[in-house]
Amino acid sequence: MKTEKVDKKQAILEAAEKLFCETGYEGTSTRQIARESGANMAMINYYFGSKEGVFVEIMNERIAGFASQLKIINEDKISALEKLHKVIEGYVNRILNNTAFHKMMHRELSLTQRPEMYDKIKDAMSHNMQLIDRIITDGIEDGSFKQVDVRMVIATIMGTVTNIVIAPNKVMPCSNFDLNDPKNKKIIKERTIAHLKDLTTVYLTSKK
Secondary structure (H helix, E strand, O other): OHHHHHHHHHHHHHHHHHHHHHHOOOOOOHHHHHHHHOOOHHHHHHHHOOHHHHHHHHHHHHHHHHHHHHHHHHHOOOOHHHHHHHHHHHHHHHHHOOHHHHHHHHHHHHOOOOHHHHHHHHHHHHHHHHHHHHHHHHHHHOOOOOOOOHHHHHHHHHHHHHHHHHOHHHOOOOOOOOOOOHHHHHHHHHHHHHHHHHHHHHHHHOOO
């Protein structure tokens, strides 16, 4: 019985994520989520309280997944630069493996009418930022990296990936480039990772 409840809860989250990506937060109703997941409205209210509760749970799950990855990288006995490069690989792969979700998240959280939703996940997001911040700060403290604006470095990495997801034509010459095509996705992943590794290596390790 307990497994059945977990499965139903997961089914609701998966159905909601699909609908949020396709029609946006406002365009999705709890009734649609119930129909798509095979659950009923009472189950959605029981597990999540509301549509916003479902949305926040999805976000927190994704953020927690990346946090686990960052924790493993942070504890690895490798240099700060190698750690940062692993972060770049992990982040690029996570985002480009599910571009629809990232676009939806970026769109919904940037809307001014969603401050209360952002407040509910900002602590989890802040925790991930602190883990990346720690890697770069450790590199500065042990002399591997020069003194830099750490949060600007993080914003540069994340902003580059977001920009590629939202407007891939900025980095691809052909207008019919499709990020959902596996071949195209592989090309853009490799280019993005190589570029960000080169960028951070040169910027963080070259002496003024």
